[in-house]
Amino acid sequence: MIEININNKENEICRNLGEKAIHLLNKTIIDISNCSDDDLVYELVHIQIVIELMLKYYISVFYGFDNILNKKHKNIKDHDPVAYLNNLNCTTIHTLGYMELVVFLEEKKDFFGYVVKDGVIPFYVAEYDYLHDTFRKFQDIRNNYVHLGIDLGIIEHKWIRDEYYEVVLVFLSSIMRKIDERNGIDRLILFDNNDLDDTPVDVLKRCLTNAAFNSIRSKSYIIDRLVEIAEDASDMMGSYKCRGCSEETLVLNILDSEGISKCFYCGDFFQAAYTHCAICNSTGTVTFDDLNIGCNGNVMSGYCYECETRVKVYKCPICGNIYTYSRDGVIEGYIDDCCLESFLDRDVS
Numbered sequence: 001m002i003e004i005n006i007n008n009k010e011n012e013i014c015r016n017l018g019e020k021a022i023h024l025l026n027k028t029i030i031d032i033s034n035c036s037d038d039d040l041v042y043e044l045v046h047i048q049i050v051i052e053l054m055l056k057y058y059i060s061v062f063y064g065f066d067n068i069l070n071k072k073h074k075n076i077k078d079h080d081p082v083a084y085l086n087n088l089n090c091t092t093i094h095t096l097g098y099m100e101l102v103v104f105l106e107e108k109k110d111f112f113g114y115v116v117k118d119g120v121i122p123f124y125v126a127e128y129d130y131l132h133d134t135f136r137k138f139q140d141i142r143n144n145y146v147h148l149g150i151d152l153g154i155i156e157h158k159w160i161r162d163e164y165y166e167v168v169l170v171f172l173s174s175i176m177r178k179i180d181e182r183n184g185i186d187r188l189i190l191f192d193n194n195d196l197d198d199t200p201v202d203v204l205k206r207c208l209t210n211a212a213f214n215s216i217r218s219k220s221y222i223i224d225r226l227v228e229i230a231e232d233a234s235d236m237m238g239s240y241k242c243r244g245c246s247e248e249t250l251v252l253n254i255l256d257s258e259g260i261s262k263c264f265y266c267g268d269f270f271q272a273a274y275t276h277c278a279i280c281n282s283t284g285t286v287t288f289d290d291l292n293i294g295c296n297g298n299v300m301s302g303y304c305y306e307c308e309t310r311v312k313v314y315k316c317p318i319c320g321n322i323y324t325y326s327r328d329g330v331i332e333g334y335i336d337d338c339c340l341e342s343f344l345d346r347d348v349s
């Protein structure tokens with residue numbers, strides 16, 4: 001019986017850690033967009049609390065509640081369950097501090113231990129040092145303020161705003177996604193590669209309030225970073241303008257994804273076939289419906305993401321060669337006779 005009570009209480013505290021982390025994150029995201037540089041240190045302290053709560057929640061979920069207890073309370077739990085339950089009920093248990101949590105993760109060779117220690121975050125095929133020295137500086141600033149009342153230097157203001165969003169976008173979204181996976185949160189499975197399946201923006205959209213999500217999504221810093229991530233993930237070595245949200249964050253024909261494109265900003269995605277563009281001469285930037293072109297007179301509408309133009313796509317029913325041409329133009333340079341003989345233009349508007 002006592003074990004069940006302990007279990008229930010530990011689960012309740014564990015849930016609380018996650019809920020409070022998200023609650024404070026929502027609040028600080030709204031607050032930082034309105035706060036002056038003079039008040040920036042509060043948001044830094046808040047995001048540092050979010051990181052600490054989130055790490056504690058993560059360790060509870062993945063390694064068990066015991067591992068966030070300090071030595072003394074771990075000992076009480078092992079030897080005197082009644083006293084331990086009493087401590088839990090009176091919330092007088094003591095847990096590990098920020099640095100101890102990080103050391104625990106490092107000793108476990110945990111992914112996030114590595115991220116916090118080295119400031120390197122893997123995304124898709126590469127690793128990025130976006131968070132180089134960020135966690136140490138955040139903790140130093142937090143300690144200086146909390147223990148000595150030392151405020152930020154002017155030079156730190158811009159740095160903190162950028163790093164703040166970086167931490168939310170690449171770090172907190174990663175840890176929240178991992179926890180969601182462990183907790184079995186249902187979500188759309190598109191690709192084998194999780195980074196692309198559930199992008200940072202997807203995670204933030206799912207976990208944050210609408211107000212916090214819209215606030216963070218409107219930051220130019222976030223958009224610039226998403227463009228960079230999209231470029232890295234793209235087979236085309238570039239990202240394109242999304243027709244849903246108009247940001248340049250669409251990854252066209254993601255590597256190994258069987259023709260899926262996805263916008264890293266608004267989350268829109270689609271599956272298509274890709275071909276060259278006869279208008280702007282770029283390769284693989286015209287999307288079209290390869291499955292239905294045969295039953296649509298071999299001519300269908302396509303769209304080129306490079307020149308942002310609607311084009312016509314013709315697929316020869318005999319040999320399968322594909323041609324694009326302008327909507328009021330003609331096809332030039334047939335590869336084979338069968339293509340010329342089978343071609344019959346039609347209105348696809």
Ligand SMILES: [Zn+2]
Binds near residue numbers: 265
């Ligand atoms: Zn979009």
Ligand SMILES: [Zn+2]
Binds near residue numbers: 281282304306309
């Ligand atoms: Zn084009």
Ligand SMILES: [Zn+2]
Binds near residue numbers: 317321338340
């Ligand atoms: Zn042909």
